[in-house]
Amino acid sequence: MFGEMNRRALLRGMAATGLVTAAAGRAGAAAQKWNLTIYYGPGHSLTQLYMAFADDLRARSDGAFDITVRTAGELPFRATEAVTVLGQGQVEMALGYQGFIAGTTKVAALTGLPFLVRNEEEAAKAMPVLKPYVDAKLAEQGCRSLIFSGQNWPQNVYGRGEPMTRLEDFKGRNARGSSPEQGDIIQRYGGAPVTLTTAEVPEAMHRGVVDAVFTGAPNILGSKWEEFLDWAYFCDPHIAIEYVMINSELYEGLSDDLRGVLDATAADHQGLINEARRKSNAEAEATLRDAMTVVDAAPEDVARYNTDWAGYWSDWAGEDATLQEALAAVREALGK
Template structure:
């Protein structure tokens, strides 16, 4: 009788545990499991299950394994198709966030930290308007110029077709006479082979990690930073207990910066590896930084004015934070 009673209690306890467990679907734009981005997301997933004692489990799907276009990830999270994601291509859904990616605006780690912190309330609201909770994020190393042709200065971009990931990067290329082209990451290798594009803006630890064999030259000019947002569906997040919400926020707040650090370390390793494999790395020419700032500064203001008062306020917030 006693054994039967204990068994019944155990069964009830087990059913309660199952009833309270929450299973989320996670997604990341990156299709390569060895990248710092995916490793960071996997750490989040593992820690969440462990630190919530299994109350929240996230099954992470890599890029291209679900029928979600890279440009639609934030929308997919807002629509509840997935509960949790890392989105590098958020600019279509939350374009005001692109202020952080304006070429030549943010030029070092210190400026990035100040700008991100100052802009956080604006971004929280912008993502909330999409039905999404912004939990945090991580940043890639500075985006430099990888090409199939030799570059000694920015003037060498003239007449060449360069793959970009945002209209703002496209403006940079145009300012120096190049032709910007937007392609998904999966299209890049074939486009390089066929001459559809002649270069890309990316990081050594980013796209160049996969495409380096097609790109014999790297002009180490820091155009801008690229970053990913770590987000959750608003309703899914609200359904969590306050305790689990706090745990998830804490883990993302810790692992996002760790992913950034990992990318920075990986950048140095990849640069060395790519150079050893035959890639020619060229430092930015004297005068190119000053020339680029002069060309792009008016664009920051034009970009904000064209998009409206909220964008002008966001740009002002960033410029005030970094003193520029």
């Protein structure tokens, strides 16, 4: 789906621009043989991008970093456990989606609040003020973020049977939400939320456990879910940030030289991954418009949804001073 933005093309492009550089003097260093656990399958387009990051890091460090990307099911950890197992040192690196890690790192779920941060333009204003709060919470749990992406992957509703034309059509349906906040959207409009990780969705759909699912368009194609879905309802309720994280103790234990290589590689791949995701989202939405019935939310409905959820944002923060502060900072940045 990414066309030229596959692993080999990424590395060729970086080599051509001088981004892939040999790390002189590191050839004799003991390799950091680490695992990066993710929740995508081996054929998923995002898996290829994270493998490209690992390949480039290996090349830049002359093999001092030897990271294996472990796809869904390879390690005995659920996606919701990413921060916990990483902080405990059970794995060296992990991918954490805002919704999956909401139970341990609630502030990261702020970008998943319904109709608060809806698109890439709003994310460009929100993330600079939000990320310090996310990083501080991760640090408390022994983790550190290296890369974030997903601001150009709006989450929407996909399902089978009769298409939805407004959120009130959740009534009488079982739907998968990948976060408590998505579950609240489903429930507010009359549906029954079911929490499933990415790997659990196909079986649940085939068994009739769920009728609809929240996700991003590229994930539909990357996971091959278009095979059992009939329609999409595009209302862009929120974006979908995920974080590549590393165990803090391991990070701090690196030499200055290796830490510098890791940071530089992560910074470069944040840009590469985001550009690839932007392109893939546009392509995926175009493909799905040809493959299924797509209903675009009416402008008046979107305006109504924004009004419906304003009070929810404050309720979500509750009495937690840090969450209140983070929410206030984001709302000020967005003018909401």
